[in-house]
Amino acid sequence: xxxxxxKHVDGGAQLEHRAALEIPxxxxxxxRLKLLRERRGLSQRELARRAGVTNASVSQIEQDRVSPSxxxxxxxxxxxxxxxxxxxxxxxxxxxxxxxxxxxxLEIGSGGxxxxxxxxxxxxRTLQMLREHYxxxxxxxxxxxxxxxxxxxxILRGAIEVTVGAEVRVLREGDAFYFASTTPHRFRNLGDxxxxxxxxxxxxxx
DNA sequence: AACAGCATTTGATTGAAAGG
DNA sequence: CCTTTCAATCAAATGCTGTT
Numbered sequence: 001x002x003x004x005x006x007k008h009v010d011g012g013a014q015l016e017h018r019a020a021l022e023i024p025x026x027x028x029x030x031x032r033l034k035l036l037r038e039r040r041g042l043s044q045r046e047l048a049r050r051a052g053v054t055n056a057s058v059s060q061i062e063q064d065r066v067s068p069s070x071x072x073x074x075x076x077x078x079x080x081x082x083x084x085x086x087x088x089x090x091x092x093x094x095x096x097x098x099x100x101x102x103x104x105x106l107e108i109g110s111g112g113x114x115x116x117x118x119x120x121x122x123x124x125r126t127l128q129m130l131r132e133h134y135x136x137x138x139x140x141x142x143x144x145x146x147x148x149x150x151x152x153x154x155i156l157r158g159a160i161e162v163t164v165g166a167e168v169r170v171l172r173e174g175d176a177f178y179f180a181s182t183t184p185h186r187f188r189n190l191g192d193x194x195x196x197x198x199x200x201x202x203x204x205x206x
Numbered sequence: 207a208a209c210a211g212c213a214t215t216t217g218a219t220t221g222a223a224a225g226g
Numbered sequence: 227c228c229t230t231t232c233a234a235t236c237a238a239a240t241g242c243t244g245t246t
Contacts, residue, residue, distance in 0.1 A: 043212065054236055059214055068234080 034062040036080050051079035081108040105131065112138030129200045134160055134189035145185050151201030152178035158195030161188045
């Protein structure tokens with residue numbers, strides 16, 4: 001490619017300025033966004049769709065060609081499952097403590113699905129572990145989940161219907177699953193009691 | 207070679223300041 | 227108030243890379 005690490009052409013004075021200031025890569029939003037996106041196995045298009053922005057915006061933001069508005073960045077951070085504060089907070093500083101109380105687990109679910117992330121403050125996590133809670137009737141949605149990596153889980157309480165590809169099964173307390181996340185999958189609580197489980201997956205997609 | 211899936215660039219539009 | 231300017235954003239076009 002004709003691309004060096006220097007960008008100019010039609011870039012305008014603002015960008016040359018930024019390059020001249022030599023802001024470290026891990027303090028710029030572009031590389032940060034890209035890292036968070038790729039860690040989740042999302043394409044620019046998929047992230048853009050979830051965040052309600054265009055794929056071009058994502059591309060330009062990731063390259064630091066533009067400095068996104070707070071509104072756009074908030075939408076993108078939300079689509080990645082982090083708040084704006086967490087988006088920036090994860091850029092620097094070591095993790096405060098190896099321990100977390102139950103209340104400190106980072107909630108990244110919505111609706112009737114609660115997903116509590118262990119070690120959410122770790123900036124370079126490669127492991128993902130979640131405590132999941134499905135209210136009666138809760139569902140990950142008719143659009144099957146599909147992403148890179150593999151995941152497994154253990155049901156602690158209640159029952160849940162798990163769909164993996166063509167296979168469907170209701171799992172109960174003590175039952176478990178393990179599958180490649182590239183296979184379309186879905187979780188539904190068909191019962192009238194909440195279901196609780198612990199899952200782990202890799203790479204860390206949240 | 208043709209295709210698919212992705213990233214990047216292009217050109218136009220929008221909106222928000224700055225200056226009369 | 228109107229005009230100018232400039233950055234952010236968008237849809238669409240283009241470019242890149244790996245696969246069949």
